[in-house]
Amino acid sequence: AQSVTQPDIHITVSEGASLELRCNYSYGATPYLFWYVQSPGQGLQLLLKYFSGDTLVQGIKGFEAEFKRSQSSFNLRKPSVHWSDAAEYFCAVGARQAGTALIFGKGTTLSVSS
Amino acid sequence: IAGITQAPTSQILAAGRRMTLRCTQDMRHNAMYWYRQDLGLGLRLIHYSNTAGTTGKGEVPDGYSVSRANTDDFPLTLASAVPSQTSVYFCASSDSNAVVGQYFGPGTRLTVL
Numbered sequence: 001a002q003s004v005t006q007p008d009i010h011i012t013v014s015e016g017a018s019l020e021l022r023c024n025y026s027y028g029a030t031p032y033l034f035w036y037v038q039s040p041g042q043g044l045q046l047l048l049k050y051f052s053g054d055t056l057v058q059g060i061k062g063f064e065a066e067f068k069r070s071q072s073s074f075n076l077r078k079p080s081v082h083w084s085d086a087a088e089y090f091c092a093v094g095a096r097q098a099g100t101a102l103i104f105g106k107g108t109t110l111s112v113s114s
Numbered sequence: 115i116a117g118i119t120q121a122p123t124s125q126i127l128a129a130g131r132r133m134t135l136r137c138t139q140d141m142r143h144n145a146m147y148w149y150r151q152d153l154g155l156g157l158r159l160i161h162y163s164n165t166a167g168t169t170g171k172g173e174v175p176d177g178y179s180v181s182r183a184n185t186d187d188f189p190l191t192l193a194s195a196v197p198s199q200t201s202v203y204f205c206a207s208s209d210s211n212a213v214v215g216q217y218f219g220p221g222t223r224l225t226v227l
Binding site: 032034036042043044045046049090094101102104105106107 | 147149154155156157158159162172204206215216217218219220221
């Protein structure tokens with residue numbers, strides 16, 4: 001079955017500390033992988049995406065993610081968290097075919113403490 | 115400004131009433147989607163359309179219908195709303211080139227009493 005697992009429901013990180021949000025996927029075909037961020041009351045904004053090539057991808061707002069095929073993982077990282085990063089983060093997987101809907105994880109809520 | 119618009123922003127609806135959520139995109143994307151977002155469940159696909167004139171069922175289609183008369187519009191209709199349809203609804207679109215990813219609208223918060 002196709003699925004995305006985000007093991008951490010809620011994470012609290014101190015401002016300035018590093019961050020890693022975990023994402024594991026199960027997908028029959030070669031996946032496209034995405035991370036989205038959602039601020040309270042807002043829609044989803046695409047942070048970064050992986051399709052092929054370099055397994056370390058850079059995104060907006062200083063985020064990066066690493067695709068590890070052997071571990072079926074696509075973890076999101078940021079070296080130094082800012083208070084404005086507090087939000088909900090969703091990992092998603094989709095097929096290479098255009099028009100295929102994404103399968104989302106249930107999300108990880110990030111809180112940033114001062 | 116290019117993107118996806120959804121209307122209404124929020125709505126409170128009596129059970130049994132009919133409701134249509136509107137979604138319009140101006141990016142000329144072929145594919146469009148409707149998701150619902152519920153606490154602890156993430157986003158789940160309701161219906162999708164790969165191109166104008168075609169639609170398909172997603173993970174949770176019961177109680178919902180869609181139409182795709184043209185490229186830009188993808189309305190979602192609740193024929194007879196029930197309280198379990200209380201949710202936040204997001205419309206999304208994607209280009210024929212899947213590399214682009216999906217773009218999301220701002221959402222509609224629907225409460226069914």
